[in-house]
Amino acid sequence: MDRNQEHTLESARILVNNYQDVLNRDEETSEEDSDTIYKEYWHLIYDNFGNEMINLAEQKIGLGKFTTLEFLDALEEVIEKAPRIVDEYQGYVLKRCKDCWGDMSYFVYLNNRQYSESLDYPNDEVAIKYFRHCIDDQPGDPNFYD
Incomplete structure (x- = not known):
């Protein structure tokens, strides 16, 4: 894994933690905040990793876990194994x-x-x-x- 990929995954981990924190809040602004964080996270992942890697990570852990640390761990494994x-x-x-x-x-x-x-x-x-x-x-x- 190169330094750019490491940095991207570090940033993604921070966004996932922030996203989970916002979802756990009981405030009216949490939906707007979570949408903003999700969009930033989505672009970070899709702009830096190909659909093939993302799909392989999702296949590894199952669908519906895109915004979890488990997904990022699976993505890291896919990156490490890629030629x-x-x-x-x-x-x-x-x-x-x-x-x-x-x-x-x-x-x-x-x-x-x-x-x-x-x-x-x-x-x-x-x-x-x-x-x-x-x-x-x-x-x-x-x-x-x-």
Whole structure:
């Protein structure tokens, strides 16, 4: 997760807490206040995270929990598991994501199709170095498993 996403989720957590506080008030202004907070929260989430991530988070915890901390926790998990482009080199793309066991894995793509099976590297720096070396060493048909 990048710093912008972390900051957005922190802001969203504050808005959710404020929203819940306003809903628990017994004042006439609470509906107007809650609408204002909800709109700000809605835009914060939808402007910074794609529909796909939001839908995956809702599928994980169920519908009707959009304005809860549980939803934000689920969204954070979805973000952490989403593939990240680590490097692009000579038409090949190296992506990092968590596998089904929660371990970090790397995959090579060519023309938007997966080109390799899972590759294990200790960190992005090593992965990029090896990724580029394989492409330079065997142009046209790199072997990422030697």
